[in-house]
Amino acid sequence: MQRNAIYVLLLMVAGLVALGLVMLFSTSAFAQDSHGDIYYFVKRQALWLGIGLMIGIVIAMIDYHFWMKYWWVVFALAVVLLVCCFVPHIGMRINGSHRWIKLGLVFQPSELAKIASILFLSWWYSRTDISFHTFKDGLLIPMGVLCVLMGLIVIEVDMGNTALIGGTALAMMIAAGAALRWLMLMLLTGLGGIAFLAFHISERHGRMLAFLNPEQYKLGEGLQQWQALIAFGSGGFDGVGLGEGRQKMLYLPYAHTDFIFPMVGEELGLRFTLLTVGAYLVICLCGALVAVNAKDRSGMLMAFGAVIMITLQAAVNIGVTTSLLPNKGMPLPFISYGGSNLFICMSLIGLLVNIHRQGKPIVPRFAVTLLNPHIEPRV
Numbered sequence: 001m002q003r004n005a006i007y008v009l010l011l012m013v014a015g016l017v018a019l020g021l022v023m024l025f026s027t028s029a030f031a032q033d034s035h036g037d038i039y040y041f042v043k044r045q046a047l048w049l050g051i052g053l054m055i056g057i058v059i060a061m062i063d064y065h066f067w068m069k070y071w072w073v074v075f076a077l078a079v080v081l082l083v084c085c086f087v088p089h090i091g092m093r094i095n096g097s098h099r100w101i102k103l104g105l106v107f108q109p110s111e112l113a114k115i116a117s118i119l120f121l122s123w124w125y126s127r128t129d130i131s132f133h134t135f136k137d138g139l140l141i142p143m144g145v146l147c148v149l150m151g152l153i154v155i156e157v158d159m160g161n162t163a164l165i166g167g168t169a170l171a172m173m174i175a176a177g178a179a180l181r182w183l184m185l186m187l188l189t190g191l192g193g194i195a196f197l198a199f200h201i202s203e204r205h206g207r208m209l210a211f212l213n214p215e216q217y218k219l220g221e222g223l224q225q226w227q228a229l230i231a232f233g234s235g236g237f238d239g240v241g242l243g244e245g246r247q248k249m250l251y252l253p254y255a256h257t258d259f260i261f262p263m264v265g266e267e268l269g270l271r272f273t274l275l276t277v278g279a280y281l282v283i284c285l286c287g288a289l290v291a292v293n294a295k296d297r298s299g300m301l302m303a304f305g306a307v308i309m310i311t312l313q314a315a316v317n318i319g320v321t322t323s324l325l326p327n328k329g330m331p332l333p334f335i336s337y338g339g340s341n342l343f344i345c346m347s348l349i350g351l352l353v354n355i356h357r358q359g360k361p362i363v364p365r366f367a368v369t370l371l372n373p374h375i376e377p378r379v
Helices: 005-030 040-061 064-069 071-084 109-124 135-155 159-176 180-200 202-212 223-235 260-268 270-292 297-321 339-357 365-371
Strands: 091-094 097-103 105-107
Touching (some): 005 270, 040 339, 135 159, 270 297, 297 339
Antiparallel strands (some): 091 097
16 A cells, blocks of 8 residues: 555546546536637636646756755745735735735636745755754744735735645644643634634634624525535536536636536435545545655655645535635635646646655565565565
8 A cells, every 4th residue: 555655646636636627527618707709718717737847857857955955945935926926916905805816827826835935944954953842943943934924914914725735734744743731822822813803804804704604694694605505416426417506607706617516416426425525535645654664854845745735625614615714715625626736736746746756665574584584574
């Protein structure tokens, strides 16, 4: 299983990408901003998929220590691009948020910040000249650096990616062996900060109220989640049939992006929604196997951060679309329309392939017996 973990992971990713293209073909014909072309979003998604595959292959072929060594380059680029979100004629304001820039292609810099945070934390916690059980080295310095990225993302009014980077950072710190008392302090501070911002930003406040009282706000802030539940209910176990869904016909806003998972439930039924959830669980398991068999500590942390970033985002999206979490506006990895997210997810998969290629060799039990005849092999 350990030897074949990466191949199973790649198979799951291929299946999710294929499902995403099929569902995008089904839903994007009714999406706004299609410019009169029913294949507009499908073609752009395919373009970003091609770019992501090429970059993913490059990342998989170059030693991951190279990427970790130059983490500061990726980090600085992410900071510059995040600042560009507020530069006139470069940054784009959509739905009250400054999350995108337009440099030939529209790109979301907070996606690059995800990789930057993983590379930085992998470099920091693989150092041997500091103690991670102290408050300064274990929490203060790494979180101070990450707050540069997270602060810029918060200013964009992007609470989802801020929480995602923070959650992944917390998981990586636990894996690195940082003191739990400081991590609990970080967790409580982060949750308190998110709650404060959620209740002091009018749009986020409305989403929180809609989450707490979905039926009362089903025609306002809670419209998306309410219609998503209708989609799941309409699909039942078998679904109404591919292309036959009704919620995508302008009933469910953003059915091709953040809320594509309910469309899977409506058109393909409970079977495919469970298969989708199962695919993410398999990705998480296989990514964990890649991490524990990494050649060194930095590879372990990098692989762990990559797989947590992908599966945690999937969990948040599924939680939002099933009304288990407040609306965050976060795409479903490999499935939702969104070139920036698809590009970064493919890059993270390339990183996992890289770490697997250089991982610890798996020695068969009979070879262990020959090399160590006094050791009884485990059955």
